[in-house]
Amino acid sequence: MNKRTYFALIAAGWMAAGCQSMRVQTEYDHQVAFAEFHTYCWVPAPAWLRNDPRLHMDLVEPLVQRDVEAQLAARGYRRGDCATADFQVTFTGGLQESFHEAPGSHTRSTAIYQYSPGSGGEWFTQTSDLRMTEKRVPSLIILVQQPGSDRVLWEGMASANLPRAVNDAQIAQRVETAVHLIMQQFPVPARKGP
Numbered sequence: 001m002n003k004r005t006y007f008a009l010i011a012a013g014w015m016a017a018g019c020q021s022m023r024v025q026t027e028y029d030h031q032v033a034f035a036e037f038h039t040y041c042w043v044p045a046p047a048w049l050r051n052d053p054r055l056h057m058d059l060v061e062p063l064v065q066r067d068v069e070a071q072l073a074a075r076g077y078r079r080g081d082c083a084t085a086d087f088q089v090t091f092t093g094g095l096q097e098s099f100h101e102a103p104g105s106h107t108r109s110t111a112i113y114q115y116s117p118g119s120g121g122e123w124f125t126q127t128s129d130l131r132m133t134e135k136r137v138p139s140l141i142i143l144v145q146q147p148g149s150d151r152v153l154w155e156g157m158a159s160a161n162l163p164r165a166v167n168d169a170q171i172a173q174r175v176e177t178a179v180h181l182i183m184q185q186f187p188v189p190a191r192k193g194p
Contacts, residue, residue, distance in 0.1 A: 021160045022178060026185040028154040034187040040072060041082035043090040059168055063175040064091050071183035087144050094139045137161050140178045156182035
């Protein structure tokens with residue numbers, strides 16, 4: 001096996017592992033006839049997402065938009081003006097962080113960054129003989145809404161317990177994987193007869 005094939009197999013394995021570790025959930029309004037949708041418009045993500053520096057919105061938002069639009073185009077949807085589109089698409093996200101303590105072998109100091117939307121972020125130091133591990137569960141939520149309102153017609157969420165991304169390429173790969181897995185569930189299959 002040559003090196004190129006070997007590295008391609010390793011990359012495919014990483015991607016498969018990333019897909020398997022993401023949990024996807026969808027919900028939708030059962031009264032909506034999704035088969036009648038043909039056009040959409042893109043609505044920017046909520047401005048408050050930019051207040052959390054851990055979400056990397058300057059990088060993430062264009063990636064999500066690009067990947068969602070590619071998935072919609074592959075399904076035959078056309079981008080249009082929000083005044084006439086059948087549905088609008090946006091996204092939101094979040095990051096749940098938690099720290100777990102376990103007895104350690106010696107005393108150590110841990111620097112912790114705590115963020116809240118109201119007060120912003122701050123660093124503090126904690127000294128302990130406990131070992132701390134961090135758990136990060138990022139979520140991406142794609143929303144299909146009724147034009148001109150906030151009424152959600154369909155939403156898909158991907159979340160995963162992943163280690164911190166080490167570079168922009170890894171963030172881009174995670175976004176692409178999450179969008180792909182979420183959008184596999186859209187559109188909702190047509191309703192069967194009464």
